[in-house]
Amino acid sequence: MSLLQIECLESRIDKPREHYGQFAISPLNSSQALTIGNALRRTLLSDLEGTAIVAARIAGVNHEFSTIPGVREDVLEILLNLKSVIFRTQMKEPQVGRIRVQGPGVVTAGLLELPPGVELVDPRQYIATICNNSIFELEFRLETNIGYKIINRGIDHMASDFLQIDSRFMPVKKVNFSIQEVQFDILKDKETLFLEIWTNGSITPQDAISKAADLLSRFFNSLKNLDFKYQIEEFNSEEQVVAQVSIEELQLSVRAYNCLKRAQVHSVADLLNYSYEELLEIKNFGQKSAEEVVDALSKRYGIRLPYEKISKNTE
Known part of the structure; x- marks a missing residue:
């Protein structure tokens, strides 16, 4: 490429x-x-990653539905305005900033006292208007994160008087x-x-x-050098695979099948323990049934049963 x-x-x-x-x-x-x-x-x-205000503490305010004497906006409007303030920073740990302004006047983002290494993208962003000579004072917490952080409205669990803010870090x-x-x-x-x-x-x-x-x-890059070790069942030969096959796969007659099941023969592996003569010794298992089994093993899997059981003891 x-x-x-x-x-x-x-x-x-x-x-x-x-x-x-x-x-x-x-x-x-x-x-x-x-x-x-x-x-x-x-x-x-x-x-x-982006940086945003995640909580604020406003002097004299106990909940987000309060009003502030001498300030045109209510607390909820001020929190929404703080939410929209954009920062440029490389910080990783949470930081705290503050503002203290005496009115009358317009409060903008440029009046915020920011931690070292934090810059404002737009100092003209509007926060509130103070209508008289009262003092507007708040403290806010900054965090760096990804995505959009939705929180439960109410008092911040980390500080009893901090109000949480839904934060957009993107x-x-x-x-x-x-x-x-x-x-x-x-x-x-x-x-x-x-x-x-x-x-x-x-x-x-x-x-x-x-x-x-x-x-x-x-x-x-983290996916380039994978070294998974799978637990794979290994077989020494093809016969071992065939040996696991159930006798149902041989499609025997009902008589032959039932006789083998009664004799505890459930798989081809079990059948390989028998010779042709030993099959004839199974109760009610006649010559026709024995020939049926031998023929099925030969045609389906190429397995031939010995005519007589070979003794393991040789001289």
Whole structure:
């Protein structure tokens, strides 16, 4: 397979929280574009890490349905506004930030006191409006995770006065892909995968596709050197396999079958303990039944019973 090439067809920033990129990946064999497109799309949307506010503690507030004197928004609206604040960071451990503002005035994300190494994508994001000279004070907890975290509404179990927030960690907002067939050479056609990525600004579309490809690469690399040891029953010869066959498979007459069952003969392995003469010694087992068994073993499995039992003691 020839090396893949990726080309950035378009890259733009519509708003601080709306980044867009379009890429073309080629050349791909038939059906490979669909496989790679699906894998990249799912990884971009669900497996990339992001940072979000997961809980907040507001001074003088006991539950999310409260109101704050002198603040236009109620607590629930403020929590929803905090939920939409986008951060850019490499942090792995939970961190705490805070804000303390005296009104009147508008509270935006740019007024947040952030832990070291944490940056705001859009400092103009709206949080609340203070209508008088009262003090608006809150503390919030940041976490890095993947996907969307839904919690039970109420008081955070980690701190009695922290209110939990449903958190969206996904930095990629939307992914589209399309496939186009192109003439690669005279003998065969190839496919080109076109990928469109929208992010929230905490990561560029170029970095997003690079991280997604790295995640997929590490995932499949972990499957390269598998060394499973299966417990397989080994047989020394084909006769041992045949010996496990039930006598029902011989399709004997009812008389012969019943006589063998009464004699505790249940499989071909049991029959191999008998010679032709010993079959005749089975109760009610006549010459016709013995010949029937010998014929069935010979035709179905190529096994011939000895006429007489060979003695194990030889001189």
